[in-house]
Amino acid sequence: MTVADRPAPLMELGMAMAMLQRRDGNPVFSPWRRRLARSLPRLAHPILQLVSPLGAGPMFMDPPSDDVEEGMDQILSTPRPQARAELRRMCAIDRLITPWVRGLADRDRDAWQVLKLAVHASHASVIAEAWPRIQAGFHAETAWRSRILAQQGLHAALTGLAPSIRWRGMTLEAPFPRDLDLTLHGHGIILQPALFWADxxxxxxxxxxxxxxxxxxxxxxxxRDASTPADSLAALVGSTRAQALRLLVRQHTTTDLARELAVSPAAASMQAKILREAGLIVSQRDGKAMWHWCTPLGLDLLAHGRA
Incomplete structure (x- = not known):
């Protein structure tokens, strides 16, 4: 099991559009929901025909890309059979079969152009301005989860994700709106926190x-405070090393680190050396590659640096 290393903007958008439609009186999201209901542009409204307040949406709507334009390209290139199957699944849950939804299923060009405009409009209204806060919240959450996973193990990391989760033998049981059985077949799990979801x-x-x-x-x-606070971690260790430490919640080679930081391998190696000497990461050579990852102290610093 691993923890995702970055937020996915289109996934967060889907979660936000689901929460917008909830009527469960959630005290955390209620004021946000009222503000968004007033400010959401009309161009964005078609998204509500696709996303259920149960959190479900067509799989093609939230590709795990951290780049909106790349994700939009993936959405628009959805093959017709996949689009039809996903739209049929959503209509079987609780979405209406509207003329526009039929147009999407038939790969009608105008219908998909409406979808493109709706995604861009809703992203600009809901995600774009909040993106620094989403990133800050995501990194604080994943650092904390990684710490739990490292210290307490898989069982504790999974049962702490939401209330009423429990292990029954080797089976993890969790509340869900409908019966659903999932088998991993040895492929593993990626934990992805959602800042716009509360169920x-x-x-x-x-x-x-x-x-x-x-x-x-x-x-x-x-x-999370509406005005993004100053990056206390960057103030402590420097912006490049702070970024490197956040990346090293997951293992990276020096080459990977250099690419992510947009610096030379020598500069990445120097940053890793400073973090290692501070006890915030460990490094291990494997053939020609040097791998780096956070120590428990580094994870604690990440978790508390965003508090």
Whole structure:
């Protein structure tokens, strides 16, 4: 099991559009829901025909890309059979078969152009301005989860994702709106926190075959201060080293680190050396590659640096 290393903007958009339609009186999201209901542009409204308040949506709508334009390209290139199957699944849950939805299923060009405009409009209205806060909340959450996983193990990391989760032998049981059995077949799990979701666990297949387990972050976005605070971690260790430490929640080679930081391998090696000497990461050579990852102290610093 691994923890996702970055938030997915289109997945967060889907979660936000689901929460917008909830009528369960959630005290955390209620004021946010009222504000968004007033400000959401009309161009974005078609998205509501596709996303259920149960958190479900067509799989093609939330590709696990951290780049919106790349994700939009993946949405628009959805093959007709996949689009039809996913839209049929959503209509079987609780979405209406509207003329526009039929147009999407038939790969009508105008219908898909409406979808493109709706995704861009809703992203600009809901996600774009909040993106620094989403990133900050995501990194704080994943650092904390990684710490639990490292210290307490798999069972504790999974049962702490949401209330009423329990192990029955080798089976993890969690509340869900309908009966659903999932088997991993040895592919593993990626934990993906959602800043715009506050209910049951959600699942989706990852392109590499693993199961994406989407869970509500402990601190959802409406509880994060609207003005993004100064990056205290960057003030402490420097912005490049802070970014490197966040990346090293997952193992990276020096080459990987250099690419992610947009610096030379020599500069990445120097940053890793400083973090290692501070006890924040460990490094291990494997052939020609040097691998780096956070120590418990580094994870603690990440978890508390965003508090």
């Amino acid at each position: 049951h666990l959600l699942t989706a297949p990852h392109p590499d075959g693993r199961l994406l387990l989407i869970y509500p972050a402990v601190t959802p976005l409406p509880l």
